[in-house]
Amino acid sequence: MSLGGDGAPVIEARALTKVYRGGVRALDGLDLLVRPGELVGFLGPNGAGKTTTVQLLIGAVRPTGGSATVLGRPAGDRLARRGLGYLPEQFQFPGFLTPPGLLDFHGRLLGLPRDERRRRAAELIRIVGLEAAADRPLKSYSKGMLQRVGLAQALLGRPALLLLDEPTSGLDPIGTRNVRDLLLWLKSQGVAVLLNSHLLSEVELVCDRVAIIDRGRVVAEGRLGEIVRPSTSVRIRAADLDEAGLAALRALSSELVAEGEGQWRAEVDSPEAVPRIAAAVVGAGARLEALVPAHETLEQAFLRLVGAAPDGAAAAGQATPGPRWGIDAEARRAGPAWGRSSEPPA
């Protein structure tokens, strides 16, 4: 049996509809496609239907219309769940368990033999950096530590598809960066990920594609470049730019606004105008110090698409991926130990 390994979509939802008792329409004809190995950001305002979608995919709730398949099987099918890893937004568990105990429980539900359960639990605890606290009961853990345990349980079955609901919730910046690093590594291993997150900057950094959902429907879907509007504004910093040079810039732009000493903002028709601006500055004998096309951020695109008023704040700056929890430099290059085995995920 193939579980998403033959190029078929790992998630395919068509006209998915869910109306709860009382008439609350959580999903209203949602279409969603995730291919093997893709990292897809699933974004939407609160109440848009993100959680309902994920709960439908794991079989916790049933659709009232449309259809959904997971790993080539109907959503909720037991065989599909075998190849699935899931991290709920609020990962809860009995507080008296230790991480190895919790992973052992989930390993038993997955039907893993005892030795395999122990081996994988030890590896995952190392990967999420909880070795030092592994003997402590979960009730003594911080929220960030619990989130790491949740990630470990989601990865336990070596899933072909990961459904992550706010995986960085409760994590500090280092933890957030480590999750991002882990996601990129999972992607390199061919694991498909549906990432439900409010941290748009994170989604922007790691996702291949983005699906934006509002009022139970996908309102925009595609690669980041297809979602955000093309650049129409260019920031220029140049020294010794004379009037002739400025005239050349005015000729290339619909509007040229001075923003300070040696700094201008030019409104252009298309991104193709950017190299022509560079040529005009250099051609005028000026020293071009910076030429920055002002892209629409994912956050701005998101706010535009869901009809919210943008506040002008841009997404957070790009952080450099850092070390993975508990993985040394060499292991980082090769990925976590269980990923280096010849056995493919799931």
Next chain:
Amino acid sequence: MTTRSTAGTVLGSPLWLATRESAGRLAAIASLSAREAFRSRSLVVALVLNLLYLGLLALIGYAIANAPGAQEAADLLGETGARFFLWFALGGASALALFTGVFTSVGSIATEIERGTILAVVARPIARWEIVIGKFLGNALIAVAYLLVEGLAIAAAVGLLSGIWVTVVPLVLLLLSLNVVVMVAVAVAGSTRLSTVANAITVIVLYLALTNTAILQLIGAIVDNEGLRLLADWSRYLLPVGPVSDLATEILLGPAAAMVGGGGGGVPGREVLLPMREWVWLYELGYLGLVIALGVWSFSRRDLR
């Protein structure tokens, strides 16, 4: 050779593998549920009450043994006296085990849904019926173990102190355990639909209403209304814990059961006693299966949110 090859074929068959995996998942859910029940406040409260109850029993035993004419009474009553003491002691232990089982089970599934802990579980390749039965087994195991350990300890104490060993005690404990198991099943089934508090109230009200129909029987006898008598008699079978308790009393006390209302729903005097049917334990077994099936059906049909 053929036998070995047949066994190998069976053990390697998809059905066998699926059964073994299913058993593994059931055991995982059951053992976690048992551990949760073992650590629950309900069990702590039950243990405290139990200690108080055992202390009370010891006091009663001491008072009886030191009362004037106790030796003459013991000689006269013989084994009947020991049986009466056991009836009293096991009845209390059974009630404590039953309520412990109910209180650890009423939120077994509802709480998991309310907290969202169920989501990580249902995302695994587990069937809904495995969750319900696993929860039932885990909670039932703790409550029954509680009853059996205490019941056998009481019987042993009575045997050692009086020299009288009542041989029907294991059978009585088996029937009382069946009652505990049924109440746990009712509580688990209820928790697939109701909130923890609503389920607790429903189960307790049902228990009190359907195990005390003797009052209705008494009224029926007084006003000579056959309809009330029939209602009192047969409504008990909506939750057959009462009739099975009566059967246990009958087995433990024999003909003397009528003195304490055994075999009659707690009303002294044969003319107003509810009829006792020996097949009721078999009926309760079927009832248990039905309740579990209803719980599985209910849980399989609901959204977990």
